[in-house]
Amino acid sequence: MKNKKLFKWSDAKLYLIVIAVLVGIIAIYQPILAIIGALVLGYIVFYSFRSVQEKNKDFTRYIEDLTDEFDSATKQAVFNMPFPLVLIDENGSIKWYNTPFLEMMVENEILNERLYELVPNISLDEILKRDKDNPIDLSYGDKFFKVYPNFVETKKNNITIKTIMLYWVDNTDYVLLDEFNKNDRTILGLVYVDNYDDVKNNTLDVNRPLVLAEIDKQVNAYFSQYNGIVRKYENDKYLVVINNEALEDVEARKFDLLDHMRELNVGNTIPITLSIGMSSAGDTLLEAYENAKASIDIALGRGGDQAVLKTGNSFEFFGGKSKAMEKRNKVKARVIGYALRQLIDQTDKVFVMGHKNPDMDSLGSGIGILRAIENRDKKGYLVLNGENPSIKNLLDRLRIEEPKLFEKFITTEEAATLIDEGGDSLMILVDNHKPSFTEAPELLEEVDKVVVIDHHRRGAEFIKDPVLIYLEPYASSTSELVTEVLSYMSDNINLTKLEAEALLAGITVDTKNFTFQTGVRTFEAASLLKRAGADTTIVKKLFRDDINTFINKAEVIRTAKIVFNTIAIGRLEEEMDDSLLIAAQAANELLNINNVEASFVLTHVNSKIHISGRSIGNVSVQLILEKLGGGGHLTSAGTQLSSMTIDEAEKLLIENIEKYLKEGEKA
Known part of the structure; x- marks a missing residue:
């Protein structure tokens, strides 16, 4: 450790010390020479000290000149920056902006104005949460930007002032290209005629060609209006190719081809129903086809007369208004x-x-x-x-x-x-x-x-x-x-x-x-x-109940209420061993009330809210409760909701019933 400290001296100091020691030794034997040596040593020390001072002054001047040049270059870079730049304070007031930013804005006088008032899509809270590596995507006018925030803190009179620099990078070309690719992405779909044989066999010979031709015409005309391609590969099966933009339009119309086909009357004695399977997921055409096949399988498995759309890892259902038709041949069984x-x-x-x-x-x-x-x-x-x-x-x-x-x-x-x-x-x-x-x-x-x-x-x-x-x-x-x-x-x-x-x-x-x-x-x-x-x-x-079950069921019916004129909702407030049984039986009994087309009963089961739904067939309780994570049949369905009270569950149920009725999803 001592040796390490000794060798921390600079070489110049070490040389001067050695010379001083030698002068001291000479003084013992030759005092006159020692005096001359001391004078020379003093001059060397003085000269070295002056040289170091001059060099330090030169270096300081160099740094100052460099700083001035850097500040000048920085100012030039900021003022001449090719993309918009604006400085705001913590309250969102504009303190400075460059020319591209002013040219971008609609208003001319923007100094000291609130940025979020000039650009409604931007949020000051959102800016404060971000950092320079996490830009904000927003649109202004007909352009799209990535806004990169940078935070600068300065002190003035012992007060810390926070300034926010916002760099606006034009991202319009990328967004438009991405939107074009999304809209133009190829979508494959499958359309099956559910009851092709029944329609064919139950139509008079004279009307049969017209009915079958009208089915082809309806399917082709529906997708042709979206510049789609329809190819019939079996008597009752069609392959459809459209783009994603067309799919969004079809989805907005809730696949109303199902309704058009069901209402078709050109000599057929029974309604014609379709099943449609489509998918907006899939990186390749093969994946798109496999996803469409999975969607059509689900549509058929749910009874037909409906469309199933796969989006990401989930499915959306449209239609399902009709009761599944009984198939009389027993070959499958x-x-x-x-x-x-x-x-x-x-x-x-x-x-x-x-x-x-x-x-x-x-x-x-x-x-x-x-x-x-x-x-x-x-x-x-x-x-x-x-x-x-x-x-x-x-x-x-x-x-x-x-x-x-x-x-x-x-x-x-x-x-x-x-x-x-x-x-x-x-x-x-x-x-x-x-x-x-x-x-x-x-x-x-x-x-x-x-x-x-x-x-x-x-x-x-x-x-x-x-x-x-x-x-x-x-x-x-x-x-x-x-x-x-x-x-x-x-x-x-x-x-x-x-x-x-x-x-x-x-x-x-x-x-x-x-x-x-x-x-x-x-x-x-x-x-x-x-x-x-x-x-x-x-x-x-086997279906007989004890007296307590009857009493609790009667209480649910007594306290039930009617919403939307035709929907009965009951509640079993207390959790008990036979809560599910009471809820199911009470829902069935509520259907005996005049003008009630569907009923729902809510109850507590294992820290969850269970909902039993029943219908006489005019309202699909399955479609309503599927939105809440449940399932079942057109006339009988159920679901369970977690992390909510029975009041919250009832409110959510009523909202979904209202949405169902507004969409016209009646059977």
Whole structure:
């Protein structure tokens, strides 16, 4: 450490010290020479000191001259800057500006004016939040700018003054180019005629060519007005190519081609409906086509007569006004039955799962699938994490009358253990197609294959890569679909009396005692279950409630209110074990009020607000509740809202009902 300090002396000082030491030594032996040496040393020290001072003065003058030149160059650069520049204070008042900025402004006298008053698109708060690397995008007049802020602080009389420099970089060419590319981006769409064969077969021979030609004409004329290309590649299928600007116009018109086609009357005896699938997402034409294909699949899965538009990672729905038409041919049910039988035969363990808070349709269809598995001599399990009031009566009967069947009901943990033991596993989802709504979403990632059997209109969320899909929105219930599949899987369905009653209960609850969404095949399925031993009187007993449920349901009905003349809204203020059951039953009962076309009941469930929606068919409760993250059917739907009170949920519901009615989305 000492040596380091010693060697910090400059070389000049070191030389002078050495000379002084030598002069001292000489003084001992030759004093006269020492005096001469001392004088010489003094002169050297004086000369060195003067030289250093002169050099310091020269350097200071150089720095001052350089600073003056720099200040002059800076001022010249600022004054002659080719893009607009303005200086404002913390209050937004203009303190200085250059010529390009003045030329850009409409007003001539702008000094000391508030910038945000001259340029309405700019916000002082927004400026203060930004930095030089985070510019503000804004438009002024017919130009677009990126405004880069720079903050300068100066002191005057011990007061800190903050000045904001705003550099305006013209970004107009880039914005216009980007907008052109966006508007001109190629959009692919698919248009299917839902009921082409039915329209063709139910039209007189003399009118048939005119009807089919009019369908082509309507589709071509609609997209040709947007300079689009339409190519028919099958009798009932069209490929559409338009640009993004045209798509925005079609979207603004809410795909009114659906309405034009439905109102077409040139000799056809039944209305013509279309399904449209389009996508504004996709970097390549192949991706655009795949996204359009996914959109048309969703439109068909939701029952047709609607358009589905994919934007980014989400879907938008238009139309969906009509009830899904019942398809009378049973080919698909037979094909599904055969395919399901093969999948079960090739699997070691089969799991069945419904939705959270299962109802009679979810449990009944699950029990029906267990029977199908049993008929193939395979191990089957139904994933159920507890009971709720809507299925309690059926579970109580199962414990007593069918203990072996009840043993097949397992929890999520037990199912995970069985899957971990190895072997091929198959998961059959019933009465639901949304992963987040299943009893145990985590199990979907563990099993090898997934099958979906559901009667709800398809939503944006869907099971990833299922091996088999039986999604039929026309059906009354999943129990109806399962009953049909059972009849095609084997000659003898082997249903026990209780199993048949469980399936019949599922049909009964979703059709509201065979009054809604009921078709010919619904009664055919019911008759098959009746032949298997189902007793309608016992089925009715499965829906009996205790006195408290009746009282709470009556209170919801008593306090309900009517909005928009035809919509009933009720509330169950207190959370209880059977809140969901009461809400669903109360919503059904509210439909019995004169002039009420739809009803909604709100209640508390697990720190969320649950909404049950019901309709007689003139209002789509599905479209209303889909906007709130839910789903279901035209006449029966539900949703759950988080992080809000029941008052806030009701307000949000009313806003969506009003929006739906204004858009004219009535069935």
